[in-house]
Amino acid sequence: MNRPSWSFFGNAWAVSLIQKHVAGGKVRHAYLIHGQDGVGKRTLALKFASAIFCQSGIKGEPCGVCPSCKKVEQGQGFDLKMIQRIPGKREILIDQVREAEAFLRITPYAAEKKVVIFQDFDLANGNTQNALLKTLEEAPPYAVLILLTQQPQSLLPTVLSRCEKLELRPVGLQEMRDYLVHLAAEPQTTDLISHIADGSPGIAFRLAKEGDEILRERREALDTFFSVLSLKLHERFNLADQLVRKDTKAREQAKTRAKKLKSGTKDLAEEGLEEDDPLEEGLAERWLLYWLHLCGDLRIRALGSTASITNIDQTDQIEQYSHKLGFAATDLCYGAIEKALFQMRADGNKRMVLECLFLDLPQKG
Numbered sequence: 096m097n098r099p100s101w102s103f104f105g106n107a108w109a110v111s112l113i114q115k116h117v118a119g120g121k122v123r124h125a126y127l128i129h130g131q132d133g134v135g136k137r138t139l140a141l142k143f144a145s146a147i148f149c150q151s152g153i154k155g156e157p158c159g160v161c162p163s164c165k166k167v168e169q170g171q172g173f174d175l176k177m178i179q180r181i182p183g184k185r186e187i188l189i190d191q192v193r194e195a196e197a198f199l200r201i202t203p204y205a206a207e208k209k210v211v212i213f214q215d216f217d218l219a220n221g222n223t224q225n226a227l228l229k230t231l232e233e234a235p236p237y238a239v240l241i242l243l244t245q246q247p248q249s250l251l252p253t254v255l256s257r258c259e260k261l262e263l264r265p266v267g268l269q270e271m272r273d274y275l276v277h278l279a280a281e282p283q284t285t286d287l288i289s290h291i292a293d294g295s296p297g298i299a300f301r302l303a304k305e306g307d308e309i310l311r312e313r314r315e316a317l318d319t320f321f322s323v324l325s326l327k328l329h330e331r332f333n334l335a336d337q338l339v340r341k342d343t344k345a346r347e348q349a350k351t352r353a354k355k356l357k358s359g360t361k362d363l364a365e366e367g368l369e370e371d372d373p374l375e376e377g378l379a380e381r382w383l384l385y386w387l388h389l390c391g392d393l394r395i396r397a398l399g400s401t402a403s404i405t406n407i408d409q410t411d412q413i414e415q416y417s418h419k420l421g422f423a424a425t426d427l428c429y430g431a432i433e434k435a436l437f438q439m440r441a442d443g444n445k446r447m448v449l450e451c452l453f454l455d456l457p458q459k460g
């Protein structure tokens with residue numbers, strides 16, 4: 096069971112380890128927190144920083160209410176620096192690493208340590224990672240670097256070997272159900288959300304809070320996937336066009352929603368959840384993610400496996416289509432969608448990514 100002051104859901108072992116490092120004065124120079132979208136990487140990193148900076152005097156416990164904890168909750172603080180990809184740039188820039196280095200060169204202002212958190216560090220290329228390596232090697236004793244990534248395999252072995260690695264694992268189904276009960280989610284959607292969230296408390300939180308809208312969107316995405324398989328190429332391209340328009344419109348609406356969410360930041364922070372990754376994705380990315388999970392289910396059934404599937408409300412359709420498509424086609428779909436998602440996240444042209452995907456998907460009348 097996690098300590099209440101951490102209010103972090105899942106991966107209790109990681110909280111215990113960090114707590115021991117902070118309380119015992121054994122905080123390392125560099126950590127790598129990795130795990131899937133919405134699993135709590137950023138939240139855990141911020142709680143870690145809070146535990147270091149907290150003014151309550153209880154070693155290794157972020158009180159959550161002192162001025163330091165409050166600041167860190169917002170990703171701010173004199174001795175904290177958050178670094179992420181600048182909007183419009185494809186990568187984390189080498190200059191951002193130099194900025195971190197300059198920040199670390201000056202001794203801490205109010206605490207014993209200075210913390211730099213790099214989000215999505217897999218978005219740094221080889222040169223940038225090498226620059227960080229130099230920072231890691233020459234870092235002053237008070238420096239703590241925390242790298243976050245979904246894809247540790249994209250990091251240089253030399254960077255990886257210098258970090259203490261914390262792999263956040265997906266949260267189990269029962270734990271997720273308990274969490275949704277704790278969130279007071281609608282009982283009739285608890286089971287479905289536990290499955291769809293696929294081990295990510297961040298996604299479960301969003302589904303529980305904005306359930307109806309998101310579940311409707313998902314339903315539309317899934318229905319579209321089944322219909323796309325029987326469309327002719329020019330019809331698929333029309334669909335790509337419609338989807339891009341939908342995405343643009345949703346982005347506009349998201350701006351309004353972001354304002355609303357900002358006022359609800361405290362809510363998210365209290366639940367110990369990250370407010371960034373799962374919420375910032377565009378509609379097209381979300382659709383691809385629904386499709387990826389759907390094809391994962393199709394593939395499981397096409398293999399003849401009775402393993403648990405994500406989209407439990409689509410059982411009949413999944414049975415039917417997995418037979419119709421067979422393993423090779425479902426596997427092909429999965430691979431094509433995974434590739435498209437990767438390209439879209441790397442800031443690829445959405446229309447082009449979707450058109451390429453629609454070219455790759457098999458045609459089944």
Ligand SMILES: [Zn+2]
Binds near residue numbers: 150157
């Ligand atoms: Zn505190």
